Amino acid sequence: xxxxxxxxxxxxxxxxxxxxxxxxxxxxxxxxxxxxxxxxxxxxxxxxxxxxxxxxxxxxxxxxxxxxxxxxxxxxxxxxxxxxxxxxxxxxxxxxxxxxxxxxxxxxxxxxxxxxxxxxxxxxxxxxxxxxxxxxxxxxxxxxxxxxxxxxxxxxxxxxxxxxxxxxxxxxxxxxxxxxxxxxxxxxxxxxxxxxxxxxxxxxxxxxxxxxxxxxxxxxxxxxxxxxxxxxxxxxxxxxxxxxxxxxxxxxxxxxxxxxxxxxxxxxxxxxxxxxxxxxxxxxxxxxxxxxxxxxxxx
Ligand SMILES: Nc1ncnc2c1ncn2[C@@H]1O[C@H](COP(=O)(O)OP(=O)(O)O)[C@@H](O)[C@H]1O
Ligand SMILES: [Mg+2]
Numbered sequence: 001x002x003x004x005x006x007x008x009x010x011x012x013x014x015x016x017x018x019x020x021x022x023x024x025x026x027x028x029x030x031x032x033x034x035x036x037x038x039x040x041x042x043x044x045x046x047x048x049x050x051x052x053x054x055x056x057x058x059x060x061x062x063x064x065x066x067x068x069x070x071x072x073x074x075x076x077x078x079x080x081x082x083x084x085x086x087x088x089x090x091x092x093x094x095x096x097x098x099x100x101x102x103x104x105x106x107x108x109x110x111x112x113x114x115x116x117x118x119x120x121x122x123x124x125x126x127x128x129x130x131x132x133x134x135x136x137x138x139x140x141x142x143x144x145x146x147x148x149x150x151x152x153x154x155x156x157x158x159x160x161x162x163x164x165x166x167x168x169x170x171x172x173x174x175x176x177x178x179x180x181x182x183x184x185x186x187x188x189x190x191x192x193x194x195x196x197x198x199x200x201x202x203x204x205x206x207x208x209x210x211x212x213x214x215x216x217x218x219x220x221x222x223x224x225x226x227x228x229x230x231x232x233x234x235x236x237x238x239x240x241x242x243x244x245x246x247x248x249x250x251x252x253x254x255x256x257x258x259x260x261x262x263x264x265x266x267x268x269x270x271x272x273x274x275x276x277x278x279x280x281x282x283x284x285x286x287x288x289x290x291x292x293x294x295x296x297x298x299x
Contacts, residue, residue: 002030003150003182004065004078006051011060013046013206020046022206023060028184028199030150033177035197035214036186039293043206044186045083048155051184052081064151076104076147082140083155089129093120093139096128097146104147114142119168133160141172151182158185158192170196190289204293221288225264228253228277235273242267253277 006028013021021043028034036044049055050062053069061068064079072078087096097111115124118138123131128139137157144152152173158166173183173196187193190200200217202210210217229235232251239246239254243264246256256264261280268275283291 002180005029006034006151006153006182006184007061007063007066008047008051009061009063011047011050011062012058013043013050013055014058019206021050021057024203024206024208025060026201026208026211028182028201030182031177031180032198033173033183033185033196034199034201035190035193036184036201036203037190037193037289038188038203038209040188042188042203042293044188044203045155047203048081048153048184048186049083051153052079054083074147076106076149078147078149079151079153080144080147080149081153081155082144082157084140084159086140086143087128087136090127092125092127093131093135093142094124096139097142100143101146106146110146110148114145117145118142118172134162134165137161137165137169141169150180152176152184154183154185156186156188158187158196159189161192166192166196190286194285202289202292209292217285217288221283221285223258223260224281224283225256225259225261226253226277226279226281227256227264227268227275229268229273229275231274238268238271238273242271255281 008024008026011021011024024047038044046055050057051064051069064072069075093115094111097114098108101108101111115121118141120135120138120142123135131139140157144154158169161169173185177183185193185197194214197214200212200214229252235252243256243259245258246254248254261278265278
């Protein structure tokens with residue numbers, strides 16, 4: 001059965017004069033890993049905290065399966081969350097989990113189960129103080145899993161992981177979603193999670209910039225063809241007739257958005273236009289992300 005969806009509806013949270021979250025709306029559906037992305041200070045953590053009742057919204061709603069966290073009958077079984085820095089450094093991993101297990105009214109036997117799920121069985125008795133970033137992230141995920149929830153809310157859980165750790169987290173979250181679970185994973189680095197997420201919700205300055213499938217973002221990043229011809233006049237006429245969206249780079253060169261090199265090449269061949277350059281170029285996904293979250297995009 002599908003897990004409950006996460007719904008953020010016109011959420012606003014102000015701290016004094018700071019608009020941490022500003023009229024934000026999006027959904028994260030079951031069976032998907034949703035990346036909640038934006039630069040530092042974008043309002044991600046505040047939104048995720050509102051979702052699990054750690055922050056009271058100024059206005060709007062943060063809902064899980066149509067209900068605010070406070071109205072869930074068995075919250076630990078519905079949603080598990082982890083936020084950065086939630087550890088007492090002097091406690092062992094197992095003791096950390098026991099504290100949370102009693103809060104979540106979960107049997108303490110579950111602690112060893114979740115430690116095994118994240119590969120920390122060997123480290124169960126060690127103090128968190130000596131843990132690497134990767135081990136801390138695993139322990140955070142174990143904490144979120146205590147109640148065997150259907151929804152995971154993870155704040156920067158990929159942050160500081162080495163490539164093997166990122167890959168491990170990816171398989172774990174993909175498997176969780178494949179079983180029908182809902183995952184909302186925040187990150188300030190698209191590159192850290194781009195292979196993990198199915199959908200992206202991009203925020204900056206507390207506002208939504210884009211919500212779409214990661215494949216849509218990839219499409220936006222690709223599909224640009226650069227062409228050049230020694231015959232500037234003929235090139236201009238060709239582009240005007242065939243590809244009016246083209247942008248001139250010089251008198252003899254231009255870029256054509258939203259097409260493949262094959263399409264432009266075939267048209268040029270048909271029109272007898274001599275080409276000295278015909279190349280697909282792609283912005284990186286990171287460039288698209290930066291453009292969406294830049295100050296100018298806010299204006
Ligand atoms: N408890 C708080 N008191 C005052 N300002 C806060 C508080 N929590 C967050 N903020 C501010 O709200 C904005 C968004 O913060 P945050 O949600 O942590 O962003 P992100 O997680 O995307 O980095 C920032 O300007 C931050 O300084
Ligand atoms: Mg944050």
